[in-house]
Structure formats: C-alpha cells, structure tokens
Amino acid sequence: MQSSNEEVLLQVKDLKKYFELESGFLSKSKEFLKAVDGVAFEVKKGETLGIVGESGCGKSTTGNLIMNILEPTEGTIIFNGKNLTKLSKSELRQERKHIQMIFQDPFSSLNPRLKVFDLIAEPLIAHKLHRGKELKNRVKELLEIVGLRPEHANRYPHEFSGGQRQRIGIARALALNPKLIICDEPVSALDVSVQSQILNLIAKLQKEFGLTYIFIAHGLPAVKYISDRIAVMYLGKIVELGTKEQLFSKPLHPYTEGLLQAIPIPDPTLRKRGTRQVLEGDLPSPVNPPSGCRFHTRCPYATDLCKQETPELNAFEEGHSVACHYPLVSGKGILKNYDDGLLLSN
Secondary structure (H helix, E strand, O other): OOOOOOOEEEEEEEEEEEEEEOOOOOOOOOEEEEEEEEEEEEEEOOOEEEEEOOOOOOHHHHHHHHOOOOOOOEEEEEEOOEEHHHOOHHHHHHHHOOEEEEOOOOOOOOOOOOOHHHHHHHHHHHOOOOOHHHHHHHHHHHHHHOOOOHHHHHOOHHHOOHHHHHHHHHHHHHOOOOOEEEEEOOOOOOOHHHHHHHHHHHHHHHHHHOOEEEEEEOOHHHHHHHOOEEEEEEOOEEEEEEEHHHHHHOOOOHHHHHHHHOOOOOOHHHHHHOOOOOOOOOOOOOOOOOOOOOOOOOOOOOOHHHHHOOOOOEEEEOOEEEOOOOOHHHOOOOOEEEEOOEEEEO
C-alpha cells in the first residue's frame, strides 16, 4: 500500500511503441502497429499502480518498455532521477538491476534445464553480488521469504505446482533488492484458489521491503485488491487514471464503466437486482485505430464530436483524470454504483 513518502520513483512521458509491419511486395507505404501511443504517468515510492485493460490494449508492452525489454519509439522514462532512454548500455545495465519483473506464465518464464538454486542465483552471479557460501545463504533466504523450503533449491521447475513456480519467480525478482517490480499478470495463469495466496504474498513483501509495484492485469478485482491507483488503458492510451476508490465508486469513462459491469456477480439473487450495460464489439485494430476518441465505436454515449476530436487526459478532480468529452457524471452517461461485486442502478 502507498507510503507517506511522496517522492516520485518513475515518470513516463509521452511513451510510444510502434511496430513496423511487413508490407506486400508491391506496397510502397509502411504500416505500423501502434501498441503504445502517448502514455504518461508517474509512480511514487512505496505505492502500487495498477494498469488494466483488455488484451491488446498495450499494458504489457508498457511494462516491457519500462524494463527495456523493448526500445521505445518515442518518449521518456525517468527512473530514480535518471532518463533510461538516454543511458549508455553499461549505465542502463546498472539501473536495470533496480527494476525487476514477475512474469505472467510461471511455466515458461523459468528455464526447465536449470535447478531452482541456479535460477535464483543467476542474477546475483551476473551482477557479482555474492559467491560461495554467501551465495548459498542468499538463495536459501530468498526461498524462505517466498514461503518455500531450502531443500527446494535442488529441484527442477517441472517438479513444482504453478503457484510454487510463481513463488520461485518472485524470489528471483527479489534477488537484487529492486526498487520497482513490474508484475505482468502474475496470477492470470494460476488456479483461483492459488491466486489469492500469490496476491497476499506480493502485498506482504511490499510492506516488508518497501517495494514499489506496477501491477498489470485484465481483471479489476485483483487490481482493486493490490493497487493504490489504477490506470485504465484502451488501444494504446490511458483513458482514466485515479485512486481505486475513485474508479470503483465513481468511474468517469464509459470504458471503465463497461469493465466494472463485466465483473461477474456470483449470487443470482443479487444479479437480478442489477442492470448491466455490457461492452459490445471487439477491440479495433491498433494498426488503423478509429479517429477521434478510439472508444467511440463501442461507446453507447458517442456523438459526432467523439468521432472527430481526440479527448486529452485531463484532471476532472484531484487525483482523478479522464480522457472523455462526456465524463459519466456530466449526465451524458448513466453512472452506476459498484460495491463488492454488486452493480445497482442509481
């Protein structure tokens, strides 16, 4: 949870990532897939920023850009006061140890040929931090921190369950004492019963070590549980940004409203009391996104203005920004209340 320290650890400004597509033999024009198209946000020390949206919205690409797994087309990434996009390779290597990632799939993110000891020791050896007995003790300590036993170090990844593998991935991410951890859908590949265990572990580690997180996910329930603030992404852009209390009690963007109403309500008697407005249509192509507001092709409140003019992400109230010509509280949309999975009409 967010600390009282308001110091900004990460600033992302006008971040873009365009992938050039292969053109046909006779084609003279180039086409680009605009995966991330002008994203901007900041993350304060000790807080968790959730990033949520449908598949293809650019949230994982944003995480990969911050990790420098991908090189940005444009934009600035300032981490701990340093512009990562301007650093040399050797300087970037030193800064990257302070940013680590917990990957989505615990089955493919771990090298099956290496034992757990080698998987966790690898970054420590690469950065020349520990050796010999000191290295063994550090790996043992990391295993215990994530709820595994020291003897697990001598086993291979295939000998563990999905939840245990994710714990190994978390131990590996903690090895270098990072300042920022990017959690790229860390529970989406796990059984429901295991998801809560991993979420609780991630929250516990944040309190113990003062970690800062970017938590990327499809679904809002997990993001609500773990995050202080939430950024909602749609087709490469952030359409709403605010505290979790603001987004869940008073969503301003129709897309956020649609995501909230897509959350299943397990009790059928409660479902009958609610009215839902489910999002219709598919996500448009990021190669040729719609003009104006990119959400207008699926928005029940869209007007000609929405089709022609792109809304900017502007502050609506303190700590709450939205990119919409007609925020829901303006009367153009129909605001719904959300509380613990129950959606009721006003």
